[in-house]
Amino acid sequence: MLLKLSLSSLYARLVTVGMTVIAISFSLMLYMSVEKLRTSAYTSFTDTISQTDLIIGARASSVQLMLYSVFRIGNATNNITWESYLDVVNKEEVDWAVPISLGDSHKGFRVMGTNKDFFARYKYRGGQSINIDKGYLFEDLYDVVLGAGVAEKLGYAIDTPLIVAHGLQSFSEHDDQPFRVSGILEKTGTPVDNTVIVSLAAIEAIHVDWSTGAKIPGQETPIEEIRKMDLTPENITAALIGVKSKLTIFNLQRWINEYPEEAMTAILPGAALQELWRVVGVVENLLLGISIVVIFTTLIGMTAIMFSSLSERRREMAIWRAMGASPRTVVGLLMLEAIFISVLSILLSVILLFFSLSILQPWIDYNYGILVNVEMLSLRDMYVFMTFIFASILVSLLPAIRAYWFSINDGMTIKI
Amino acid sequence: MDENIIKIDSVRFHWSKKSSFKIFVPNFEINKGEKVLLLGESGSGKTTLLSLICGFLNPLSGSISINGSTINKLSSKTKDEHRADNIGIIFQQFNLLPYANVIDNIVLPLYFSKVRSANVTNQRESALNLCKQLRLPDDINQYKASSLSVGQQQRVAVARALIGNPSLVIADEPTSSLDTDAQQIFLDLMFEQISNNKSTLLMVSHDRSLAERFDRLIDINEVLTRED
Numbered sequence: 001m002l003l004k005l006s007l008s009s010l011y012a013r014l015v016t017v018g019m020t021v022i023a024i025s026f027s028l029m030l031y032m033s034v035e036k037l038r039t040s041a042y043t044s045f046t047d048t049i050s051q052t053d054l055i056i057g058a059r060a061s062s063v064q065l066m067l068y069s070v071f072r073i074g075n076a077t078n079n080i081t082w083e084s085y086l087d088v089v090n091k092e093e094v095d096w097a098v099p100i101s102l103g104d105s106h107k108g109f110r111v112m113g114t115n116k117d118f119f120a121r122y123k124y125r126g127g128q129s130i131n132i133d134k135g136y137l138f139e140d141l142y143d144v145v146l147g148a149g150v151a152e153k154l155g156y157a158i159d160t161p162l163i164v165a166h167g168l169q170s171f172s173e174h175d176d177q178p179f180r181v182s183g184i185l186e187k188t189g190t191p192v193d194n195t196v197i198v199s200l201a202a203i204e205a206i207h208v209d210w211s212t213g214a215k216i217p218g219q220e221t222p223i224e225e226i227r228k229m230d231l232t233p234e235n236i237t238a239a240l241i242g243v244k245s246k247l248t249i250f251n252l253q254r255w256i257n258e259y260p261e262e263a264m265t266a267i268l269p270g271a272a273l274q275e276l277w278r279v280v281g282v283v284e285n286l287l288l289g290i291s292i293v294v295i296f297t298t299l300i301g302m303t304a305i306m307f308s309s310l311s312e313r314r315r316e317m318a319i320w321r322a323m324g325a326s327p328r329t330v331v332g333l334l335m336l337e338a339i340f341i342s343v344l345s346i347l348l349s350v351i352l353l354f355f356s357l358s359i360l361q362p363w364i365d366y367n368y369g370i371l372v373n374v375e376m377l378s379l380r381d382m383y384v385f386m387t388f389i390f391a392s393i394l395v396s397l398l399p400a401i402r403a404y405w406f407s408i409n410d411g412m413t414i415k416i
Numbered sequence: 417m418d419e420n421i422i423k424i425d426s427v428r429f430h431w432s433k434k435s436s437f438k439i440f441v442p443n444f445e446i447n448k449g450e451k452v453l454l455l456g457e458s459g460s461g462k463t464t465l466l467s468l469i470c471g472f473l474n475p476l477s478g479s480i481s482i483n484g485s486t487i488n489k490l491s492s493k494t495k496d497e498h499r500a501d502n503i504g505i506i507f508q509q510f511n512l513l514p515y516a517n518v519i520d521n522i523v524l525p526l527y528f529s530k531v532r533s534a535n536v537t538n539q540r541e542s543a544l545n546l547c548k549q550l551r552l553p554d555d556i557n558q559y560k561a562s563s564l565s566v567g568q569q570q571r572v573a574v575a576r577a578l579i580g581n582p583s584l585v586i587a588d589e590p591t592s593s594l595d596t597d598a599q600q601i602f603l604d605l606m607f608e609q610i611s612n613n614k615s616t617l618l619m620v621s622h623d624r625s626l627a628e629r630f631d632r633l634i635d636i637n638e639v640l641t642r643e644d
Contacts, residue, residue, distance in 0.1 A: 005513065009513070323527075324497060325528055
């Protein structure tokens with residue numbers, strides 16, 4: 001009976017209550033989507049590379065090395081020589097190693113020289129391998145393998161010819177040595193999607209007639225001749241290393257960092273990712289903070305609406321009291337209303353969230369490489385909901401206390 | 417058994433220590449089954465007296481006894497129950513919960529009073545029956561209380577005050593928002609029902625012309641004195 005009357009009272013104020021519910025559910029949705037994006041971004045980010053024990057490169061900070069070797073953001077300060085690389089590879093602790101050579105680009109996408117081991121050794125999202133979607137890995141010197149994102153954005157297919165540009169924003173192109181798409185990779189949600197992958201030998205080949213970043217004038221070695229040359233690189237940018245026993249990682253890392261012939265840095269990808277996240281994550285924390293403030297504001301709004309409805313409901317409370325309802329019942333009715341509004345808002349916000357996420361998910365994935373998991377609500381979300389209901393009870397106490405005071409003092413007088 | 421349904425003895429009341437509004441009720445009694453008209457202008461303390469009788473307000477001293485129990489000695493919870501069990505209240509206006517339908521409005525007191533709900537076997541039927549006797553339209557329950565005319569609302573309030581046979585009906589200027597014709601019809605119907613129920617009626621008004629219907633006419637100034 002009380003519940004029924006309380007509901008019809010809410011229904012009678014459908015517009016006010018409805019707007020309140022919509023306002024609250026949007027702020028809750030904002031909070032939850034920021035939270036979802038944050039956790040998804042974190043997972044996507046920290047799962048970018050896995051099962052690689054060390055990444056080596058020229059002396060640099062771990063974040064910088066991580067950025068250019070894995071995320072292909074920024075540039076290497078220096079290269080490491082092939083000899084140094086071989087010294088590391090020949091250490092008995094090393095199980096496998098994949099060299100990486102960076103520096104060139106194609107239409108804004110980074111070109112990475114490596115060998116076929118890369119596709120077997122590079123793992124992401126807890127051990128998932130890169131799979132080839134169409135075609136095959138490079139067989140010929142001038143074969144390239146495209147990340148899914150590159151193929152999609154440039155509209156390339158197997159056998160599409162392409163020219164690699166020298167450097168990252170350069171007008172000089174290696175147009176004398178055209179490449180051909182031999183394979184396209186499956187989508188991974190990692191920076192691999194936006195990478196053009198060629199063999200290390202190909203990187204050497206296109207730089208045959210180049211010296212210290214510029215083409216040697218008048219020199220043009222024919223392709224047939226290049227194919228006959230020894231294309232073992234002199235330098236590489238970085239390398240991914242796997243060890244035989246995890247126990248030896250730190251020893252190997254120290255050995256590399258103290259390598260006397262050349263200044264090298266070895267980093268633990270997991271630790272570097274965490275460190276990098278602390279930098280990137282600040283923005284997310286800021287967003288989270290803002291959405292908490294939004295929720296808080298909405299709660300205040302709800303209290304304000306309850307207060308303003310209180311004067312018109314003062315009459316109603318006098319009726320309840322005259323019928324024999326205790327002041328406590330009257331207060332309970334107000335609290336019930338607050339609980340009902342917040343529960344309704346939570347339900348609506350969850351519906352809105354899943355609706356908008358399922359629409360936006362492909363777009364976010366496509367544009368930002370973040371796979372937002374549209375899954376069940378987490379335990380954390382439940383805690384948030386419980387806290388919100390509790391908070392709404394708490395803020396409704398203010399108008400309720402006022403109502404209590406009214407219902408005790410009004411007595412027979414009906415205030416208009 | 418006590419013949420007085422209301423018995424007030426040496427009651428003193430004021431809102432706060434600073435307030436200049438202080439009243440003293442030396443002695444006020446109403447017998448069971450009596451229909452009493454309490455006459456007084458607004459601001460004379462009528463509403464305060466009714467609030468004391470209904471147990472909304474507590475006297476500073478003295479005793480108020482309703483249907484045999486001294487209500488100013490009861491806990492606030494029992495006082496609320498006592499009110500629900502014994503008193504049907506009709507306000508001047510805005511008697512009904514606007515969003516609830518007519519039947520729900522009428523049976524509302526039964527929810528708070530075990531005694532009164534025990535007197536009613538079929539709540540809906542009793543409510544509809546009361547509506548019929550108060551000449552309310554048959555399809556009255558199809559409307560929300562807010563869509564009724566003021567006269568109809570006041571009659572629904574009578575039905576609500578009478579359902580479950582409370583021993584005392586208190587009406588605070590129930591006709592003041594009605595025109596003269598409607599007043600007469602309303603009073604005829606209310607008196608008929610109160611007589612059927614053998615309830616006591618204490619009605620407050622400033623309109624002396626209503627006096628002939630009542631057993632007794634009391635001027636508020638004879639009941640209470642203002643102390644300043």
